Amino acid sequence: MEKGASFLFAGTKFNKKKFASEIARFKEKKDTENKVDYLNMFESVNPEPEEVTVSTKKRKRKQAVSVEAVEGFNVFTSSKKATVVNEENKKDEEEDKLSKEKKKANRKMEADSILRKKYNIHVSGNNVASPLKSFAELSSVYGCDSYLLLNFAELGFKEPTPIQRQAIPVLLSGRECFACAPTGSGKTLAFVSPMLMKLKHASTDGVRAVILCPTRELAAQTTRECKKLAKGNKFHIKLLTKKLIRSADLSKLPCDILISTPLRLSSAIKKRKLDLSRVEYLVLDESDKLFELGLIKQIDSVVKACSNPSIIRSLFSATLPDSVEELARTIMHDAVRVIIGRNEEGKLLALRQSFAERLNPPVLIFVQSKERAKELYEELKFDNIRVSVIHADLSEAQRENVVDDFRAGKTWVLIATDVIARGMDFKAVNCVINYDFPDSAAAYIHRIGRSGRAGRTGEAITFYTEDDVPYLRNIANVMAASGCEVPSWIMNLRKLRWKKHRPKRESILTKPNDVKD
Numbered sequence: 001m002e003k004g005a006s007f008l009f010a011g012t013k014f015n016k017k018k019f020a021s022e023i024a025r026f027k028e029k030k031d032t033e034n035k036v037d038y039l040n041m042f043e044s045v046n047p048e049p050e051e052v053t054v055s056t057k058k059r060k061r062k063q064a065v066s067v068e069a070v071e072g073f074n075v076f077t078s079s080k081k082a083t084v085v086n087e088e089n090k091k092d093e094e095e096d097k098l099s100k101e102k103k104k105a106n107r108k109m110e111a112d113s114i115l116r117k118k119y120n121i122h123v124s125g126n127n128v129a130s131p132l133k134s135f136a137e138l139s140s141v142y143g144c145d146s147y148l149l150l151n152f153a154e155l156g157f158k159e160p161t162p163i164q165r166q167a168i169p170v171l172l173s174g175r176e177c178f179a180c181a182p183t184g185s186g187k188t189l190a191f192v193s194p195m196l197m198k199l200k201h202a203s204t205d206g207v208r209a210v211i212l213c214p215t216r217e218l219a220a221q222t223t224r225e226c227k228k229l230a231k232g233n234k235f236h237i238k239l240l241t242k243k244l245i246r247s248a249d250l251s252k253l254p255c256d257i258l259i260s261t262p263l264r265l266s267s268a269i270k271k272r273k274l275d276l277s278r279v280e281y282l283v284l285d286e287s288d289k290l291f292e293l294g295l296i297k298q299i300d301s302v303v304k305a306c307s308n309p310s311i312i313r314s315l316f317s318a319t320l321p322d323s324v325e326e327l328a329r330t331i332m333h334d335a336v337r338v339i340i341g342r343n344e345e346g347k348l349l350a351l352r353q354s355f356a357e358r359l360n361p362p363v364l365i366f367v368q369s370k371e372r373a374k375e376l377y378e379e380l381k382f383d384n385i386r387v388s389v390i391h392a393d394l395s396e397a398q399r400e401n402v403v404d405d406f407r408a409g410k411t412w413v414l415i416a417t418d419v420i421a422r423g424m425d426f427k428a429v430n431c432v433i434n435y436d437f438p439d440s441a442a443a444y445i446h447r448i449g450r451s452g453r454a455g456r457t458g459e460a461i462t463f464y465t466e467d468d469v470p471y472l473r474n475i476a477n478v479m480a481a482s483g484c485e486v487p488s489w490i491m492n493l494r495k496l497r498w499k500k501h502r503p504k505r506e507s508i509l510t511k512p513n514d515v516k517d
């Protein structure tokens with residue numbers, strides 16, 4: 001299965017003590033009342049819809065205009081009044097400008113999100129550059145030299161692939177990036193093109209860009225690709241070979257882009273044959289394989305040798321194991337994460353990975369419908385964990401059995417929906433996993449209230465996909481108030497009015513429905 005996990009998830013510890021009074025209030029009331037209560041309590045609602053603000057402003061502006069028409073006759077008699085009117089006009093103009101800019105920014109965000117959805121691009125990070133609509137934008141927006149576009153055409157590349165659409169503008173905007181896209185999806189062009197565009201021309205100032213590949217064969221292949229893309233420009237593109245290390249004085253070698261394996265490059269650094277202090281771009285290609293091969297020490301020495309403080313580092317990978325994420329986090333600053341692939345597949349992978357690393361039963365998993373509860377059960381039942389499911393299609397007696405088994409520790413993981421879990425008392429659940437994002441703040445509190453009962457702390461993990469991002473801010477306050485560290489980009493999101501948020505999600509099943517075991 002493709003391991004390109006296109007998911008995002010966040011964990012929070014829910015402090016039951018801190019929320020004791022709120023939970024008590026919640027329990028006592030009916031659902032609809034609760035919703036209002038919690039929305040107010042955690043300020044999840046924008047109390048002033050934008051429409052209202054805009055129309056108020058319009059009214060104000062109209063008033064100012066009518067004042068101006070009358071006051072205009074008095075311009076010479078009352079300069080004070082004229083100044084006031086002028087100032088008001090200026091203020092109005094500024095407000096107008098701001099509102100236009102805001103609308104433009106909103107339109108751009110919408111267009112970006114439509115494009116990302118179309119190409120299954122998932123991003124995280126602040127102010128992520130817009131995805132490319134076409135290769136032509138490289139020239140119209142980013143001033144790309146014509147040779148590169150000619151080379152694309154000559155190679156028969158008509159449209160950017162999804163990873164190219166997003167990773168290229170991210171790197172061109174000067175951001176660090178870690179990108180995950182399936183094998184054969186055009187990652188090489190995604191990191192080589194911005195490199196060529198930023199380096200602009202060949203120089204003899206020493207090594208300016210480094211690409212690390214896990215094996216000699218891959219390094220040689222990347223060198224060939226790189227040369228094809230740079231055709232027409234006189235860049236010095238070198239593959240670090242044994243022969244090159246032996247024969248040349250590397251410090252004098254004209255080299256714009258150096259491609260190597262970590263082993264070979266770190267050994268050249270050790271022998272003080274290379275100065276990498278001017279490197280502006282460092283790419284770790286196939287970073288998942290670099291780790292599999294245990295090359296962390298060598299990678300580390302290369303990262304350290306590339307000591308230019310304004311260096312842009314990027315990681316490209318076909319899968320996204322924890323080791324790669326961890327490295328990305330330690331070596332990069334303010335990096336943008338770009339993932340190409342399916343959301344639901346990512347969630348399932350994340351769940352399996354989390355169980356493989358640590359399973360601390362009892363674990364309660366919430367999904368948004370009984371169909372999805374059954375699907376997730378189908379996926380997990382053959383994994384080596386004791387899992388069961390509870391949904392409305394089970395008889396009363398069956399449901400009771402399921403709950404009894406869970407309480408007795410016979411099953412470790414229970415999959416449930418909000419409806420069925422309401423009112424059931426699962427004692428001492430260690431971890432609640434919101435596999436599907438809750439559809440309201442009330443549901444979130446209901447769910448995480450199942451963990452860490454009787455004053456103990458519990459863990460809550462919430463998976464979210466692109467569809468859920470607009471609603472993240474609405475649970476952020478609850479998370480923050482319970483002592484969880486919430487990333488600033490989530491806190492900076494706009495608060496939305498909670499609609500019943502239950503987006504249509506892709507099936508959880510990795511096998512088509514008609515394939516039976």
Ligand SMILES: Nc1ncnc2c1ncn2[C@@H]1O[C@H](COP(=O)(O)OP(=O)(O)OP(=O)(O)O)[C@@H](O)[C@H]1O
Pocket residue numbers: 156157158159160161164181182183184185186187188189318
């Ligand atoms: N925009 C494009 N349109 C058509 N073909 C492309 C495009 N970009 C790259 N290719 C071609 O797709 C193939 C795969 O590209 P590439 O090797 O870069 O993929 P990759 O994601 O790096 O895969 P791997 O993980 O196997 O290294 C290559 O033959 C490349 O020339």
